[in-house]
Amino acid sequence: MERPRHQGMAKNTYMRWRLPLVCLLWEVAMIVLFGVFVRFSPEADAHWEEEKREMNLTSDIENDFYFRYPSFQDVHVMIFVGFGFLMTFLKRYGFGAVGFNFLLAAFGIQWALLMQGWFHSFKSGKILIGVENLINADFCVGSVCIAFGAILGKTSPIQLLVMTLFQVTLFAVNEYILLNLLHVKDAGGSMTIHTFGAYFGLMVTRILYRPNLEQSKDKQGSVYHSDLFAMIGTLYLWMYWPSFNSAISEHGDAQHRAAINTYCSLAACVLTTMAFSSMLQKKGKLDMVHIQNATLAGGVAVGTSAEMMLTPYGSLIVGFICGIVSTVGYVYLTPFLESRLHIQDTCGIHNLHAMPGLIGGIVGAITAAAATEDIYGKEGFIKAFDFTGTYKTRTPSVQGGFQAAGIVVSLLMALAGGALVGAILKLPVWGDAAAENCFEDDIYWEVPEDEESDVYHMHNPDKPASP
Amino acid sequence: MERPRHQGMAKNTYMRWRLPLVCLLWEVAMIVLFGVFVRFSPEADAHWEEEKREMNLTSDIENDFYFRYPSFQDVHVMIFVGFGFLMTFLKRYGFGAVGFNFLLAAFGIQWALLMQGWFHSFKSGKILIGVENLINADFCVGSVCIAFGAILGKTSPIQLLVMTLFQVTLFAVNEYILLNLLHVKDAGGSMTIHTFGAYFGLMVTRILYRPNLEQSKDKQGSVYHSDLFAMIGTLYLWMYWPSFNSAISEHGDAQHRAAINTYCSLAACVLTTMAFSSMLQKKGKLDMVHIQNATLAGGVAVGTSAEMMLTPYGSLIVGFICGIVSTVGYVYLTPFLESRLHIQDTCGIHNLHAMPGLIGGIVGAITAAAATEDIYGKEGFIKAFDFTGTYKTRTPSVQGGFQAAGIVVSLLMALAGGALVGAILKLPVWGDAAAENCFEDDIYWEVPEDEESDVYHMHNPDKPASP
Amino acid sequence: MERPRHQGMAKNTYMRWRLPLVCLLWEVAMIVLFGVFVRFSPEADAHWEEEKREMNLTSDIENDFYFRYPSFQDVHVMIFVGFGFLMTFLKRYGFGAVGFNFLLAAFGIQWALLMQGWFHSFKSGKILIGVENLINADFCVGSVCIAFGAILGKTSPIQLLVMTLFQVTLFAVNEYILLNLLHVKDAGGSMTIHTFGAYFGLMVTRILYRPNLEQSKDKQGSVYHSDLFAMIGTLYLWMYWPSFNSAISEHGDAQHRAAINTYCSLAACVLTTMAFSSMLQKKGKLDMVHIQNATLAGGVAVGTSAEMMLTPYGSLIVGFICGIVSTVGYVYLTPFLESRLHIQDTCGIHNLHAMPGLIGGIVGAITAAAATEDIYGKEGFIKAFDFTGTYKTRTPSVQGGFQAAGIVVSLLMALAGGALVGAILKLPVWGDAAAENCFEDDIYWEVPEDEESDVYHMHNPDKPASP
Secondary structure (H helix, E strand, O other): OOOOOOHHHHOOOOOOOHHHHHHHHHHHHHHHHHHHHEEEOOOOOOOHHHHHHHOOOOOHHHOHHHHHHHHHHHHHHHHHHHHHHHHHHEOOOHHHHHHHHHHHHHHHHHHHHHHHHHHHOEEOOEEEEOHHHHHHHHHHHHHHHHHHHHHOOOOOHHHHHHHHHHHHHHHHHHHHHHHHHOOOOOOOOHHHHHHHHHHHHHHHHHHOOOOOHHHHHHHOOEOHHHHHHHHHHHHHHHHHHHHHHHOOOOOOHHHHHHHHHHHHHHHHHHHHHHHHHHHOOOOOOEOHHHHHHHHHHHHHHOOOOOOOOOOHHHHHHHHHHHHHHHHHHHHHHHHHHHHHHOOOOOOOHHHHHHHHHHHHHHHHHHHHHOOOHHHHOHHHHHHHHOOOHHHOOOOHHHHHHHHHHHHHHHHHHHHHHHHHHHHHHOOOOOOOOOHHHOOOHHHOEOOOOOHHHHHHHOOOOOOOOOO | OOOOOOHHHHOOOOOOOHHHHHHHHHHHHHHHHHHHHEEEOOOOOOOHHHHHHHOOOOOHHHOHHHHHHHHHHHHHHHHHHHHHHHHHHEOOOHHHHHHHHHHHHHHHHHHHHHHHHHHHOEEOOEEEEOHHHHHHHHHHHHHHHHHHHHHOOOOOHHHHHHHHHHHHHHHHHHHHHHHHHOOOOOOOOHHHHHHHHHHHHHHHHHHOOOOOHHHHHHHOOEOHHHHHHHHHHHHHHHHHHHHHHHOOOOOOHHHHHHHHHHHHHHHHHHHHHHHHHHHOOOOOOEOHHHHHHHHHHHHHHOOOOOOOOOOHHHHHHHHHHHHHHHHHHHHHHHHHHHHHOOOOOOOOHHHHHHHHHHHHHHHHHHHHHOOOHHHHOHHHHHHHHOOOHHHOOOOHHHHHHHHHHHHHHHHHHHHHHHHHHHHHHOOOOOOOOOHHHOOOHHHOEOOOOOHHHHHHHOOOOOOOOOO | OOOOOOHHHHOOOOOOOHHHHHHHHHHHHHHHHHHHHEEEOOOOOOOHHHHHHHOOOOOHHHOHHHHHHHHHHHHHHHHHHHHHHHHHHEOOOHHHHHHHHHHHHHHHHHHHHHHHHHHHOEEOOEEEEOHHHHHHHHHHHHHHHHHHHHHOOOOOHHHHHHHHHHHHHHHHHHHHHHHHHOOOOOOOOHHHHHHHHHHHHHHHHHHOOOOOHHHHHHHOOEOHHHHHHHHHHHHHHHHHHHHHHHOOOOOOHHHHHHHHHHHHHHHHHHHHHHHHHHHOOOOOOEOHHHHHHHHHHHHHHOOOOOOOOOOHHHHHHHHHHHHHHHHHHHHHHHHHHHHHHOOOOOOOHHHHHHHHHHHHHHHHHHHHHOOOHHHHOHHHHHHHHOOOHHHOOOOHHHHHHHHHHHHHHHHHHHHHHHHHHHHHHHOOOOOOOOHHHOOOHHHOEOOOOOHHHHHHHOOOOOOOOOO
């Protein structure tokens, strides 16, 4: 596994034929598969007038579009602007952060529409898609964006596309096991999105361990403006997280409740993040890394339970704890993981998604197990956990057990899947950069010869400041 | 009040124990109070199915969530991205602008949910919260963000939290007096949010007057990129202001109308701002400070009347005037306030919120006084001003009088409250910076040692350019 | 047409009286015209309660506001942040990009409300406006923002206002011909917005040809941070395009379908853009210009057909093709147009809007011609193409022919209009800058004397680096 110093110099990062080939072939495959399988759901199909009559709907406003489209757009912003800009904090990897995130997400949503469609929206040979499918595709891709955070700056765009292909596939399988086989509730995806995505990414980065990464250490930090760009990502994730956790909840009270719980958890999380960011630093100053990331842990951690009767104060408690756990993780755990376990986690997804995701799964299991008809009302109880049909007789404590099982399954799927995909990405054909060229846009992007490059060179006394 | 030069050097800005203590203790207090008082409103509670039957609702789409959630998210963006980024215009205070705004707003919304809840949503010992409460909490915090603009760069995060605690409290009291005792209409908050928030902040900054602030004058300006970051804030405030002014209006025509009026006012405001920005400058060039701020005055000034039958051309007139007033304010009034009245108003909130807020209150009073059954329709007239119950016999002209009283009350509450809070913040225990360290992130934030810092130092010939 | 070198030096770019005069007079004209003509639509008027009874509506949620307001806000963001920031890619023209876009759009929406109102919402002497009018006004202004892209950096704000005045007028006429006379479908505006706007702008820039523009060539590029600002614009346009194409479609399935088709087309477009961006560059690196622009072509190209039964795979195919066409255009066509046809197209709108707009018109014509009752259902077929009244007997193939005619009409209107407006803008009274001062904010804006200016000067060995 050890590579000799500077061997990387010889690495072939030339993308000219490899990247286009992958993009074009895969997109053609998408077209063929969409042509064979994908059609509009009845609510998006021109036959809707007939559907309306059949379903006894009196108004177009009953179309699911109006229940979910605003949330869909918020989620969409989270995936493309939220994750994309959150990762622009590196001083010279802004193009890669926002551009590769764009690429992998654009491919991922198509493949997710198919994979999730086969599992959940398959009717007489066709996948029927509507706005809920679009949201679920964004969710699925969210887990890839999370994993991207661990390997940010160290992989080629082709590697990212390969990872997306496999991760979306496994995501759909894992989601099917949880939602359909275990009958687990996880509307905001603490388990399916965050736990799965984060441990998947951590395993991939472990397998891709780069012993000489300190060679690009000077590029692993931020600059003043890049930290502000990253705050755009942070704030959009933070503000729209209530939409994320409520986007696919049942119409009515469940969506309403999920938004409120998430809002509360996130608010509490900001205060404990600020507190610990200051407390854990000798000079008592705040650290942008914590503010950019740990403030979001509260959203992750109510992903499973937000649509349940977690209650506002319950949400505050969850957010309170997660701000602390996440910030402490950045200060103590990330360096430990890197030095001892050889897990190089560029964005610290272990602190933002892995631990809060696990907490979210556990909180969900407890909240489910604690449910009573008294708290939910007779109908609300059945509706909240879908205790109908086969699951008519399931009790809250049994549900709690299955929820806990969902955590374990997600974790195992992520670790196994991440190991597999990491091994594939280790093949020397994908055009990743040498250790000394990591975290540098210049490898894959035309970077403008700008004034700042002069400034940049001022650090290298060997290079003349002007051409 | 005069401080000797450089005394500030000795000022203790060390936050390590003070900030965490305040954040943690207050958040624990929030959890306890939420635990005792806050529950879900019937529309967010799992008992909603029963509620629906009782209220004879046939569809989940009748849940208030679907009427207000999109507007809520727009308002949310205004508070966190809008105000946060608007204040990033300073060259070295971007972290503080967006970060402290994040901190105070995250705390403020929790405290506002409680304070406003006790006054408006208190039922059999519990505060029942739904999406409208979330919007109102954001509104309340908006007034704190406004006040923050006056003291931007000159206060510690603890001072901001203390100010938030008191200002939210007084906001809720003032709002209760206006809405419940005076039965005043103020959906977009010209009085309750802008007039109150701005004069509160101006009074605070007056009390905290720093005679030696010119020592940090070189940091009070913007740089090219920071002005672009600020434009993100401006545009989001501008675009979403129609949602702000309509967010808590009555369902149906009132929300619809409030959005249109605000849209019109804002459009007109841009043109007069541009006109006067160019006209008042000898070289005829446009000034980013005006474009970033005065273009928004039109939204402030229809805050009270937007949901009334102000009409589109009425809105244009209001916007027309406010663009002028606000721009003229930036050019002539701000320097005057600083030199003569010792009011150091970093963001010029007097021009963007105080004057337009007063104008908004007056426009609201006139529009209310001019209302007739002919213009509103019989039912619309009663609905628009809620002339029911105790207020069944109130006439438009009486309503106009009460509206005017609302302005005066808001103003007095703001000045008294601001004086009180200013005095508290003057205590030498909150860790604010010395005059020569104002407008500098370095005091409270870990700032990356970036390339630009070298550039920065190029101005100081005494310091070597490289370490 | 040839200007002697440096003649521009003497150009008078002094705006102090001209710009204010135009802004103020025109805004006064708006107020007068709004006063005479513009009132609220029944759904925004306080008489709504009566309207509701008449129309037999049982709930306020049936107000068009709730069907369209979220889409409106997304479109609003596209116009002001999307187009505004997309054009900030130039290193020293960020203020002009986002500021002038703000100015022209704020004026344009007012004038569009009037022009479109006279054609489409005129009832008994009044224009009745509601949320749909606001969307249409944004759409109309969108075509001006597109044209702005061609002349970015080369025109004065007064020229932009003059262009807006004329272009909005002609847009409304063209739109009336297409929608009312030809009975053409074009909900997302491939023809009315993109084809018209782009060829209009290209004609204007052709007439305003500047032979000595290479004098400001060093300012025509981007810098690292400006490319990231531009990505904010790109992503908001990309994410919200589904809202754009569905915003004014029929309630229900049509809106739903239009969003899905657009989403699919855009996703495919990203992959082919990335593929060709890498493939067409010798070093195989990705070019930010392509990613910022060509990724959006898929949204343009389904503007006409998105609300039809294009189907998801049909959308993928359209997006696939347009990503290629647009990227190839940037690499080969833009230089050709500049050197041979003297069309200086700053943002490459020919690649992003003109060609994809034409493709969109053609795809729309084909999709309409291929429509059958089988695909749409009996009712859906009539509803989708509004085959009622006079158009009861129109067949799909005839509709396809009219759609094609719509493309031609839009193209001719654009070229003729652009030529006329270009000629007007060529008059030497509008204060445009000399060739060597193009792409430079300094001409019209107060630009902060910032640290970066030192960096900037490092390129000029003649100037000392420090003062």
